[in-house]
Amino acid sequence: MAERVQGRGRDRSEPADGAALKSSSSPSNAKSTAVSPVDAEHRSAKTRGGARGGGKTSGAGIKASKTLKPAARAQPVFDKKTIALVYDFDGTLSPRPMQEYSFLPQLGIDPKEFWAECGRVAKAQAADPLITYMHLMYKKAKEKGLKIDRADLVAQGASVELYSGVLEWFDEMAAYIDLRAESHGVALRHYLVSSGLTEIVEGTPIYRHFHNVFASEYWFEPYETPFPKRVITDTGKTQYLFRINKGIEDLGESINAHMPEAARPIPFSNMIYFGDGDTDVPSMALMKKSGGHAIAVHAPDEPATKCVDLFAAGRVDFFAPADYRRGSALFKRTCLLLDRMLADIAVREEMWRLGE
Numbered sequence: 001m002a003e004r005v006q007g008r009g010r011d012r013s014e015p016a017d018g019a020a021l022k023s024s025s026s027p028s029n030a031k032s033t034a035v036s037p038v039d040a041e042h043r044s045a046k047t048r049g050g051a052r053g054g055g056k057t058s059g060a061g062i063k064a065s066k067t068l069k070p071a072a073r074a075q076p077v078f079d080k081k082t083i084a085l086v087y088d089f090d091g092t093l094s095p096r097p098m099q100e101y102s103f104l105p106q107l108g109i110d111p112k113e114f115w116a117e118c119g120r121v122a123k124a125q126a127a128d129p130l131i132t133y134m135h136l137m138y139k140k141a142k143e144k145g146l147k148i149d150r151a152d153l154v155a156q157g158a159s160v161e162l163y164s165g166v167l168e169w170f171d172e173m174a175a176y177i178d179l180r181a182e183s184h185g186v187a188l189r190h191y192l193v194s195s196g197l198t199e200i201v202e203g204t205p206i207y208r209h210f211h212n213v214f215a216s217e218y219w220f221e222p223y224e225t226p227f228p229k230r231v232i233t234d235t236g237k238t239q240y241l242f243r244i245n246k247g248i249e250d251l252g253e254s255i256n257a258h259m260p261e262a263a264r265p266i267p268f269s270n271m272i273y274f275g276d277g278d279t280d281v282p283s284m285a286l287m288k289k290s291g292g293h294a295i296a297v298h299a300p301d302e303p304a305t306k307c308v309d310l311f312a313a314g315r316v317d318f319f320a321p322a323d324y325r326r327g328s329a330l331f332k333r334t335c336l337l338l339d340r341m342l343a344d345i346a347v348r349e350e351m352w353r354l355g356e
Contacts, residue, residue, distance in 0.1 A: 082265065083177065087274045088194055088283075131228055134227075135227075163322045165324030165326070168324075172326055193237045193241070195237075269291040277296075297322040297330060
């Protein structure tokens with residue numbers, strides 16, 4: 001879902017071939033002297049050769065109308081100045097799984113019973129739990145006689161609850177970067193990597209803030225029976241972190257080819273991953289191993305047990321309640337990491353200049 005993702009002329013002076021020829025009139029040569037046709041032709045040839053750059057010119061009287069200027073070369077720039085904040089959705093930006101706000105209630109299904117059934121079916125069939133939940137969603141809808149299409153799912157996004165401060169968070173982060181980066185050209189991007197549904201995310205009020213969204217998605221056309229087109233698993237999330245890192249966000253392009261670190265537009269050290277639990281461990285581990293950062297969040301009214309375990313295991317830099325308002329612990333700790341990242345970017349840019 002997403003992403004949304006941001007003729008040169010060149011002045012040239014006239015050639016010297018059209019240089020004007022002026023007769024010599026210096027004081028030492030004030031008297032006009034007769035020149036034989038042979039001498040005249042010899043001098044003319046020398047003049048033409050000099051104008052073309054193919055020979056020397058001698059004596060006064062040859063003046064170029066304009067001199068050639070070398071073409072201006074584009075100055076190299078340090079281009080590792082984009083910071084990426086990457087979020088999980090369910091439990092991170094929103095208190096509950098997005099399907100629980102509208103989809104399951106309209107079917108009259110208890111969320112706990114639905115997720116328990118997903119677990120049982122996945123285990124019995126040795127199936128992927130995410131593919132199983134996407135299958136059961138439409139199986140249940142069909143049993144209730146409801147036909148739900150893409151537009152219906154997008155509309156359900158409006159009912160998804162968000163944690164306090166999430167609506168303002170994106171603009172607040174942009175303002176903080178603008179202030180601290182001191183107009184040094186640092187850009188900020190927000191990405192979503194979620195096992196939730198792309199269609200529902202598109203209907204939320206924060207969708208417009210994401211540079212790109214990588215989430216599970218249905219294919220609605222074939223046989224009038226939707227089936228999973230893309231499923232984002234726990235370990236599969238790491239693929240999308242590499243896509244952000246390498247700048248290959250088109251899902252039709254492979255990311256398996258080797259790319260030198262110097263060629264990657266967003267280093268892992270310029271990234272922060274936000275997650276809430278076990279499903280985010282592979283992404284957090286990759287971030288920390290690769291020099292990036294991670295923050296774990298928990299519901300403000302629930303114990304921080306899982307986050308404490310993640311912190312103790314070295315999976316995250318910080319943890320905090322999922323309160324995104326200015327002045328909250330999460331806001332302050334995120335800004336601490338941003339300050340560190342901005343300083344690192346400035347140091348790397350200065351070292352790059354010295355090497356040029």
